[in-house]
Amino acid sequence: MLSLIQLFSVAWYNLRSLPERKAAALTAAVGIAGVVGVLVGVLAIAEGFRRTMTVSGSPEVAVVLRSGSDGEMTSGLERDATRTIGDAPGVARNGAGPLSSAELFVIINLPKRSTGTDANVPLRGVEQGAFDVRGNIKMEAGRRFATGRNEVIVGAGAARSFAGLEIGKSIKVGQNDWQVVGIFTADGGLAESEIWTDTAVLQPAYHRNNSFQSVYVRLTSASAFPQFKDTLTTDPKLNVKVMRLSDFYEEQSNAVTKFITTIGVFIASLMGLGALFGALNTMYSAVAGRSREIATLRALGFGAGPVVFSVLVESVLLSILGGGLGAAAAYLLFDGYRASTINWQSFSQVTFAFQVPPLLLAKAIAGATLIGLLGGLFPALRAARQPIAAGLRES
């Protein structure tokens, strides 16, 4: 009981004296705020990218590619194969037939709004069934493309990032001008970075007379997937790989997410090391500046423990303060901030929004606390070991 009173009264006194050294204390806190801000910012990029890539991946949707391909770009399927896939057991149907869409995936160049320079945009040819297969495509403006016409609809993300994609304008694909007739959303998913058109019109434009690259199907339920997959992979006439859309997107986003995370953690570690030395420096000078006060407390009979504790409390509180500031700033600046990057699997632009989930904030503040503990520990031990008589002589 007595030692608890000691512990808290020395810590409390120490915090009361904090205003006397507020410049150094603020410097340390700002350093830590910087680390946390950058870490949260970079991880928000990775998290936002991962979310965009996976949010639209319904487990009831499956995608079929040629076996051995690592994405739609390198895949190829003939008309016969796409029919067999649509008729496979487990595929949902409506009055018009199976819910399946044989698709073509090409890359075109358009000028970015931000820089004016050209960048890759995916242009996807789909069948009318694609809307029911995806299930989350909503027209934000305009209408769907008409079958057999040179018309496109543009994902909301692509429309924001690239110039000349307003309704009524046209884009040049191959020899012809294609008119923009609608803007669509896809629950913030990957499709919003794409431009869609009728696959039957896209085929001749790209001289792919009867071939496709992928087939998307909606299953009767998520549990129908194994049967669907087995049927196709054991069919000797087919040479395909079958994935749930969610797994496909996850796989597609892994490389980029890992890359961003690695860079982010690397940068934040370097900065964290800097902040740690900043905290050490601040606490060493705080302790040095207070050595006479500490010696006085010790002479009065206060133990070494409360002195160590008080220094640690100060350092951890400063770190939490800094961490909180950094996290709050990162949250306000980055959460929902829109950006675009290259999806390395398709070499095209993906637009996405940064995501700052609460868990990320909590982790960052925990990291800041750790910096504070480490930064306070050695100065605290030095303060406790300093001989009292010597401390009393300091002026």
Place this chain on the structure above:
Amino acid sequence: MSAPAQPLVSIRDVTRTFTRGSENVHVLTGIELLVNDGEFLALMGPSGSGKSTLLNLIGGLDRPTAGSVAIGEERVDKLSDRQLAAWRARHIGFVFQFYNLLPALNAERNVELPLLLTGLNKAARRRHVAAAFEAVGLTHRAKHFPRTLSGGEQQRVGIARAIVTDPTLLLCDEPTGDLDRKSGDEILSLLQSLNREHGKTIIMVTHDPHASARASRTVYLDKGQLSTTPTT
């Protein structure tokens, strides 16, 4: 003071050697000193002669290189750091040349600090603090912060802090060294009355013959040795 006096402080053959780099500095060499309960002892000597060093040994802030330091029944030189801290809190009141008040606490809080190491509750602590302020005649300044007090007032707060736990022994290291003559005299009168009227045993280091004149006995430290006459 005619009652048979028990030595409260007994220092036997105490040596204190500091090592500075590769060099040994022999500050105290075979000190013998007995101080009776109720004495007011002045300790004089040239600068650097080791007065503070000796006072620190008595107050348990430092340990002798050799020899024994006993206060009452307690062999102070044998206590661990932790035991020493608790022992100081109970038995020693320190008064410093530069007051050593904590700037972030007001006078009252400064005086209350040593009481946090006792088991006293808040009400009891408040009573003791009030009594200590009364004793040093500074009740009207209790809420002031150190920087708003004069040197003499700050030293009164320092003395209030030193006596608030009613310690066995009051150790003062040049308590008037930073004060003008008038304030210094007031502090000396205060110490004297604490000694005479409240029976406090006081050991006071000083350079000032005016100060030592108030003490009941003066000893002189020079070249590591104590004597009863000044060696000039």
